Amino acid sequence: MVDSQYYLPNDIGISALDCREAFKLLSPKEQMYAHYLSRAAWYGGLVVLIQTSPESANIYVLLQKIFRAQSPQQLEAVATAAGLSAEEYQAFLVYAAGLYANMGNYKSFGDTKFVPNLPKEKFKALVWESQAFKQSPSDMEALWGCCCEPLYSLEDKQKQLGLGEKGITAYFSGNCCLEDAEFAQKFLDSKNLSAYNTRLFKTEIDGKRCYEVRLASAEKDNCAVKGKSEVCFGKYDFEDAVFSVKRGDYAFLMEKVCQNLEKAMTYAANENQKKMLEEYIRSFKCGSVGAHKEGSRYWIKDKGPIVESYIGFIESYRDPFGSRGEFEGFVAVVNKAMSARFAQLVSSAEVLLPELPWPTAFEKDLFLKPDFTSLDVLTFAGSGIPAGINIPNYDDIRQTEGFKNVSLGNVLAVAYATQKDKLTFLEENDKDLYIKWKGPSFEVQVGLHELLGHGSGKLFVQDDKGKFNFDQAAVRNPETGELISSWYKGSETWDSKFSTIASSYEECRAECVGLYLCLNKQVLSIFGHEGEDAEEVVYVNWLNMVRAGLLGLEFYTPESKSWRQAHMQARFVILRVLLEAGEGLVGLKECTGADGRPDAVITLDRSKIHTVGKTAIQRFLCKLQVHKSTADVEGGRALYEGYSAVTADGTYNFLRLRETILLRKEARKMFVQANTYVKDDAVELVEYEGSAAGLIQSFIERFQDDAEEVETQLLEMTCMDSSCWC
């Protein structure tokens, strides 16, 4: 039996990434811009196959050929004829979906390999029975021959990504080890070459070490590039070795990326976008990271665009040496309807802020809207989709020119709204309500959290000249009634004073503002919720918070008694506060699940939210604000760390509950993304169902026009690599 960590479970969560509302509200020009950027992203995303493992591209082509000839539905009968059980066929579909979603046969989170959860003979039988095989048996047999071995192999070295003996990588030829990586880095540094868009291949000629540095570019020739090219090609003697710097890695895909970026330029919204694309094109044409940096500079200047994007060799987690970037491309769009609701919330700040449970003196003199953008992802090509982005990664640009921080709304929403059978720790009827109202209540909570949460509350400051921003003789601590005796002095800030707990404490304050203000009818009305529906939104928002507090235990490490995630710690703290409120507001029981293993159920008495619940949050929120406003680190720490403590000796055994949470933790979800097509000068959005079959179908239809060519080119690209490995 294969260790379950090395295959994807048949019931793995697969959800459609919904961006219909946001996309429909774009102007035709914005839709065109988004479409061509998406096309560029999807072609570029295929690079990840080649970056991940030597066999990924072969497996991808094998699957594409099978499914282009027969849809997952049509193939089902074939599978039965080939002797596969329903479970085995499902395992085959899940494997294919996993390969597409991760753009390779290693998980994008955790970097471990996954293999099909059905016997190799069954997989082979299905290939042989398929229509694709009947159409071209020799091609399919050759393809199977290329990848059947590594597809299933779980030798120690194969189990994870890594360099040398430690694992598999395609950023380096198989004969490279850490020493080669370090040596090459020295060479690259000496030539002022960035490793971001490169791979390294080693050979030995007459006993001499020869390294080939391959730069990703559409152009293959090594002629000098016109203009401000900083890339040096050619052969160099370096210490006792020879380096040759060559262009043209993934040339076919880079060319496709450039063609689509060029088309997108026609529909750009402003000069910054145009220049940004121009530089990206130069980067992908010539293999210049410098040009990509230039593009990123324009990208930062393009503030708050309706269609946001980023594309290139970005994150370096998966290069075992940590300096080569994995390709990614995304297109995300402003949800204009949601933005309008958020804008209304901001314009109501004047009447809503006084509702918060602290004295007027503790509120800012002037409300400033926090810098917050929520976008819906239309396209995210690469190995996986994050819930937020904080780029560029170029340190020199981040320091001097800044970066963008964006929350990806529809990704976050999917991460919470699960299928009913995956909804842990809730009672049956709560599960139905949760699924129905999670989306709307999540939007209310996000809006309140980001805008009125992080945007509210004043810090009392005495500046360098001794001037106070508050009336020392009048502002009193609402709890003790005494004049306040502490404040921020000179250059002291919230982060510098509260250091280690600052971020989680602040997230907790913002979450509490969300819980507290969602009880307000005016707020609910801004989001379009009235009457009974509004009450459901409130109930599910609070229910989600207490459940999230429980799930948060996953991010606590008992050994070091520390929390690893600010938001999850904040939610656990809130759960503790609400449990402490008593009177049956929150119920938390440990039990045994239907499977005989430990389980837990959390409940919320909806009749007590507006009374017991509201009072508890009101008091706690006020304390949080007073400690924050008055720079009272000691008091703030005692309060926050007290509630953050994960203990086994109180009314609840949180350490044991943590074990249960880990036991029932859901596997990371996969996302099904839409496709866009241009038809009669308009862009059409085609969506797919959230299932393995839907995910597969989306990839089959993604490269409709040039599928054959893409596949042939992918095979050629990996073939070229393996000739080097021999």
Ligand code: ZN
């Ligand atoms: Zn926050």
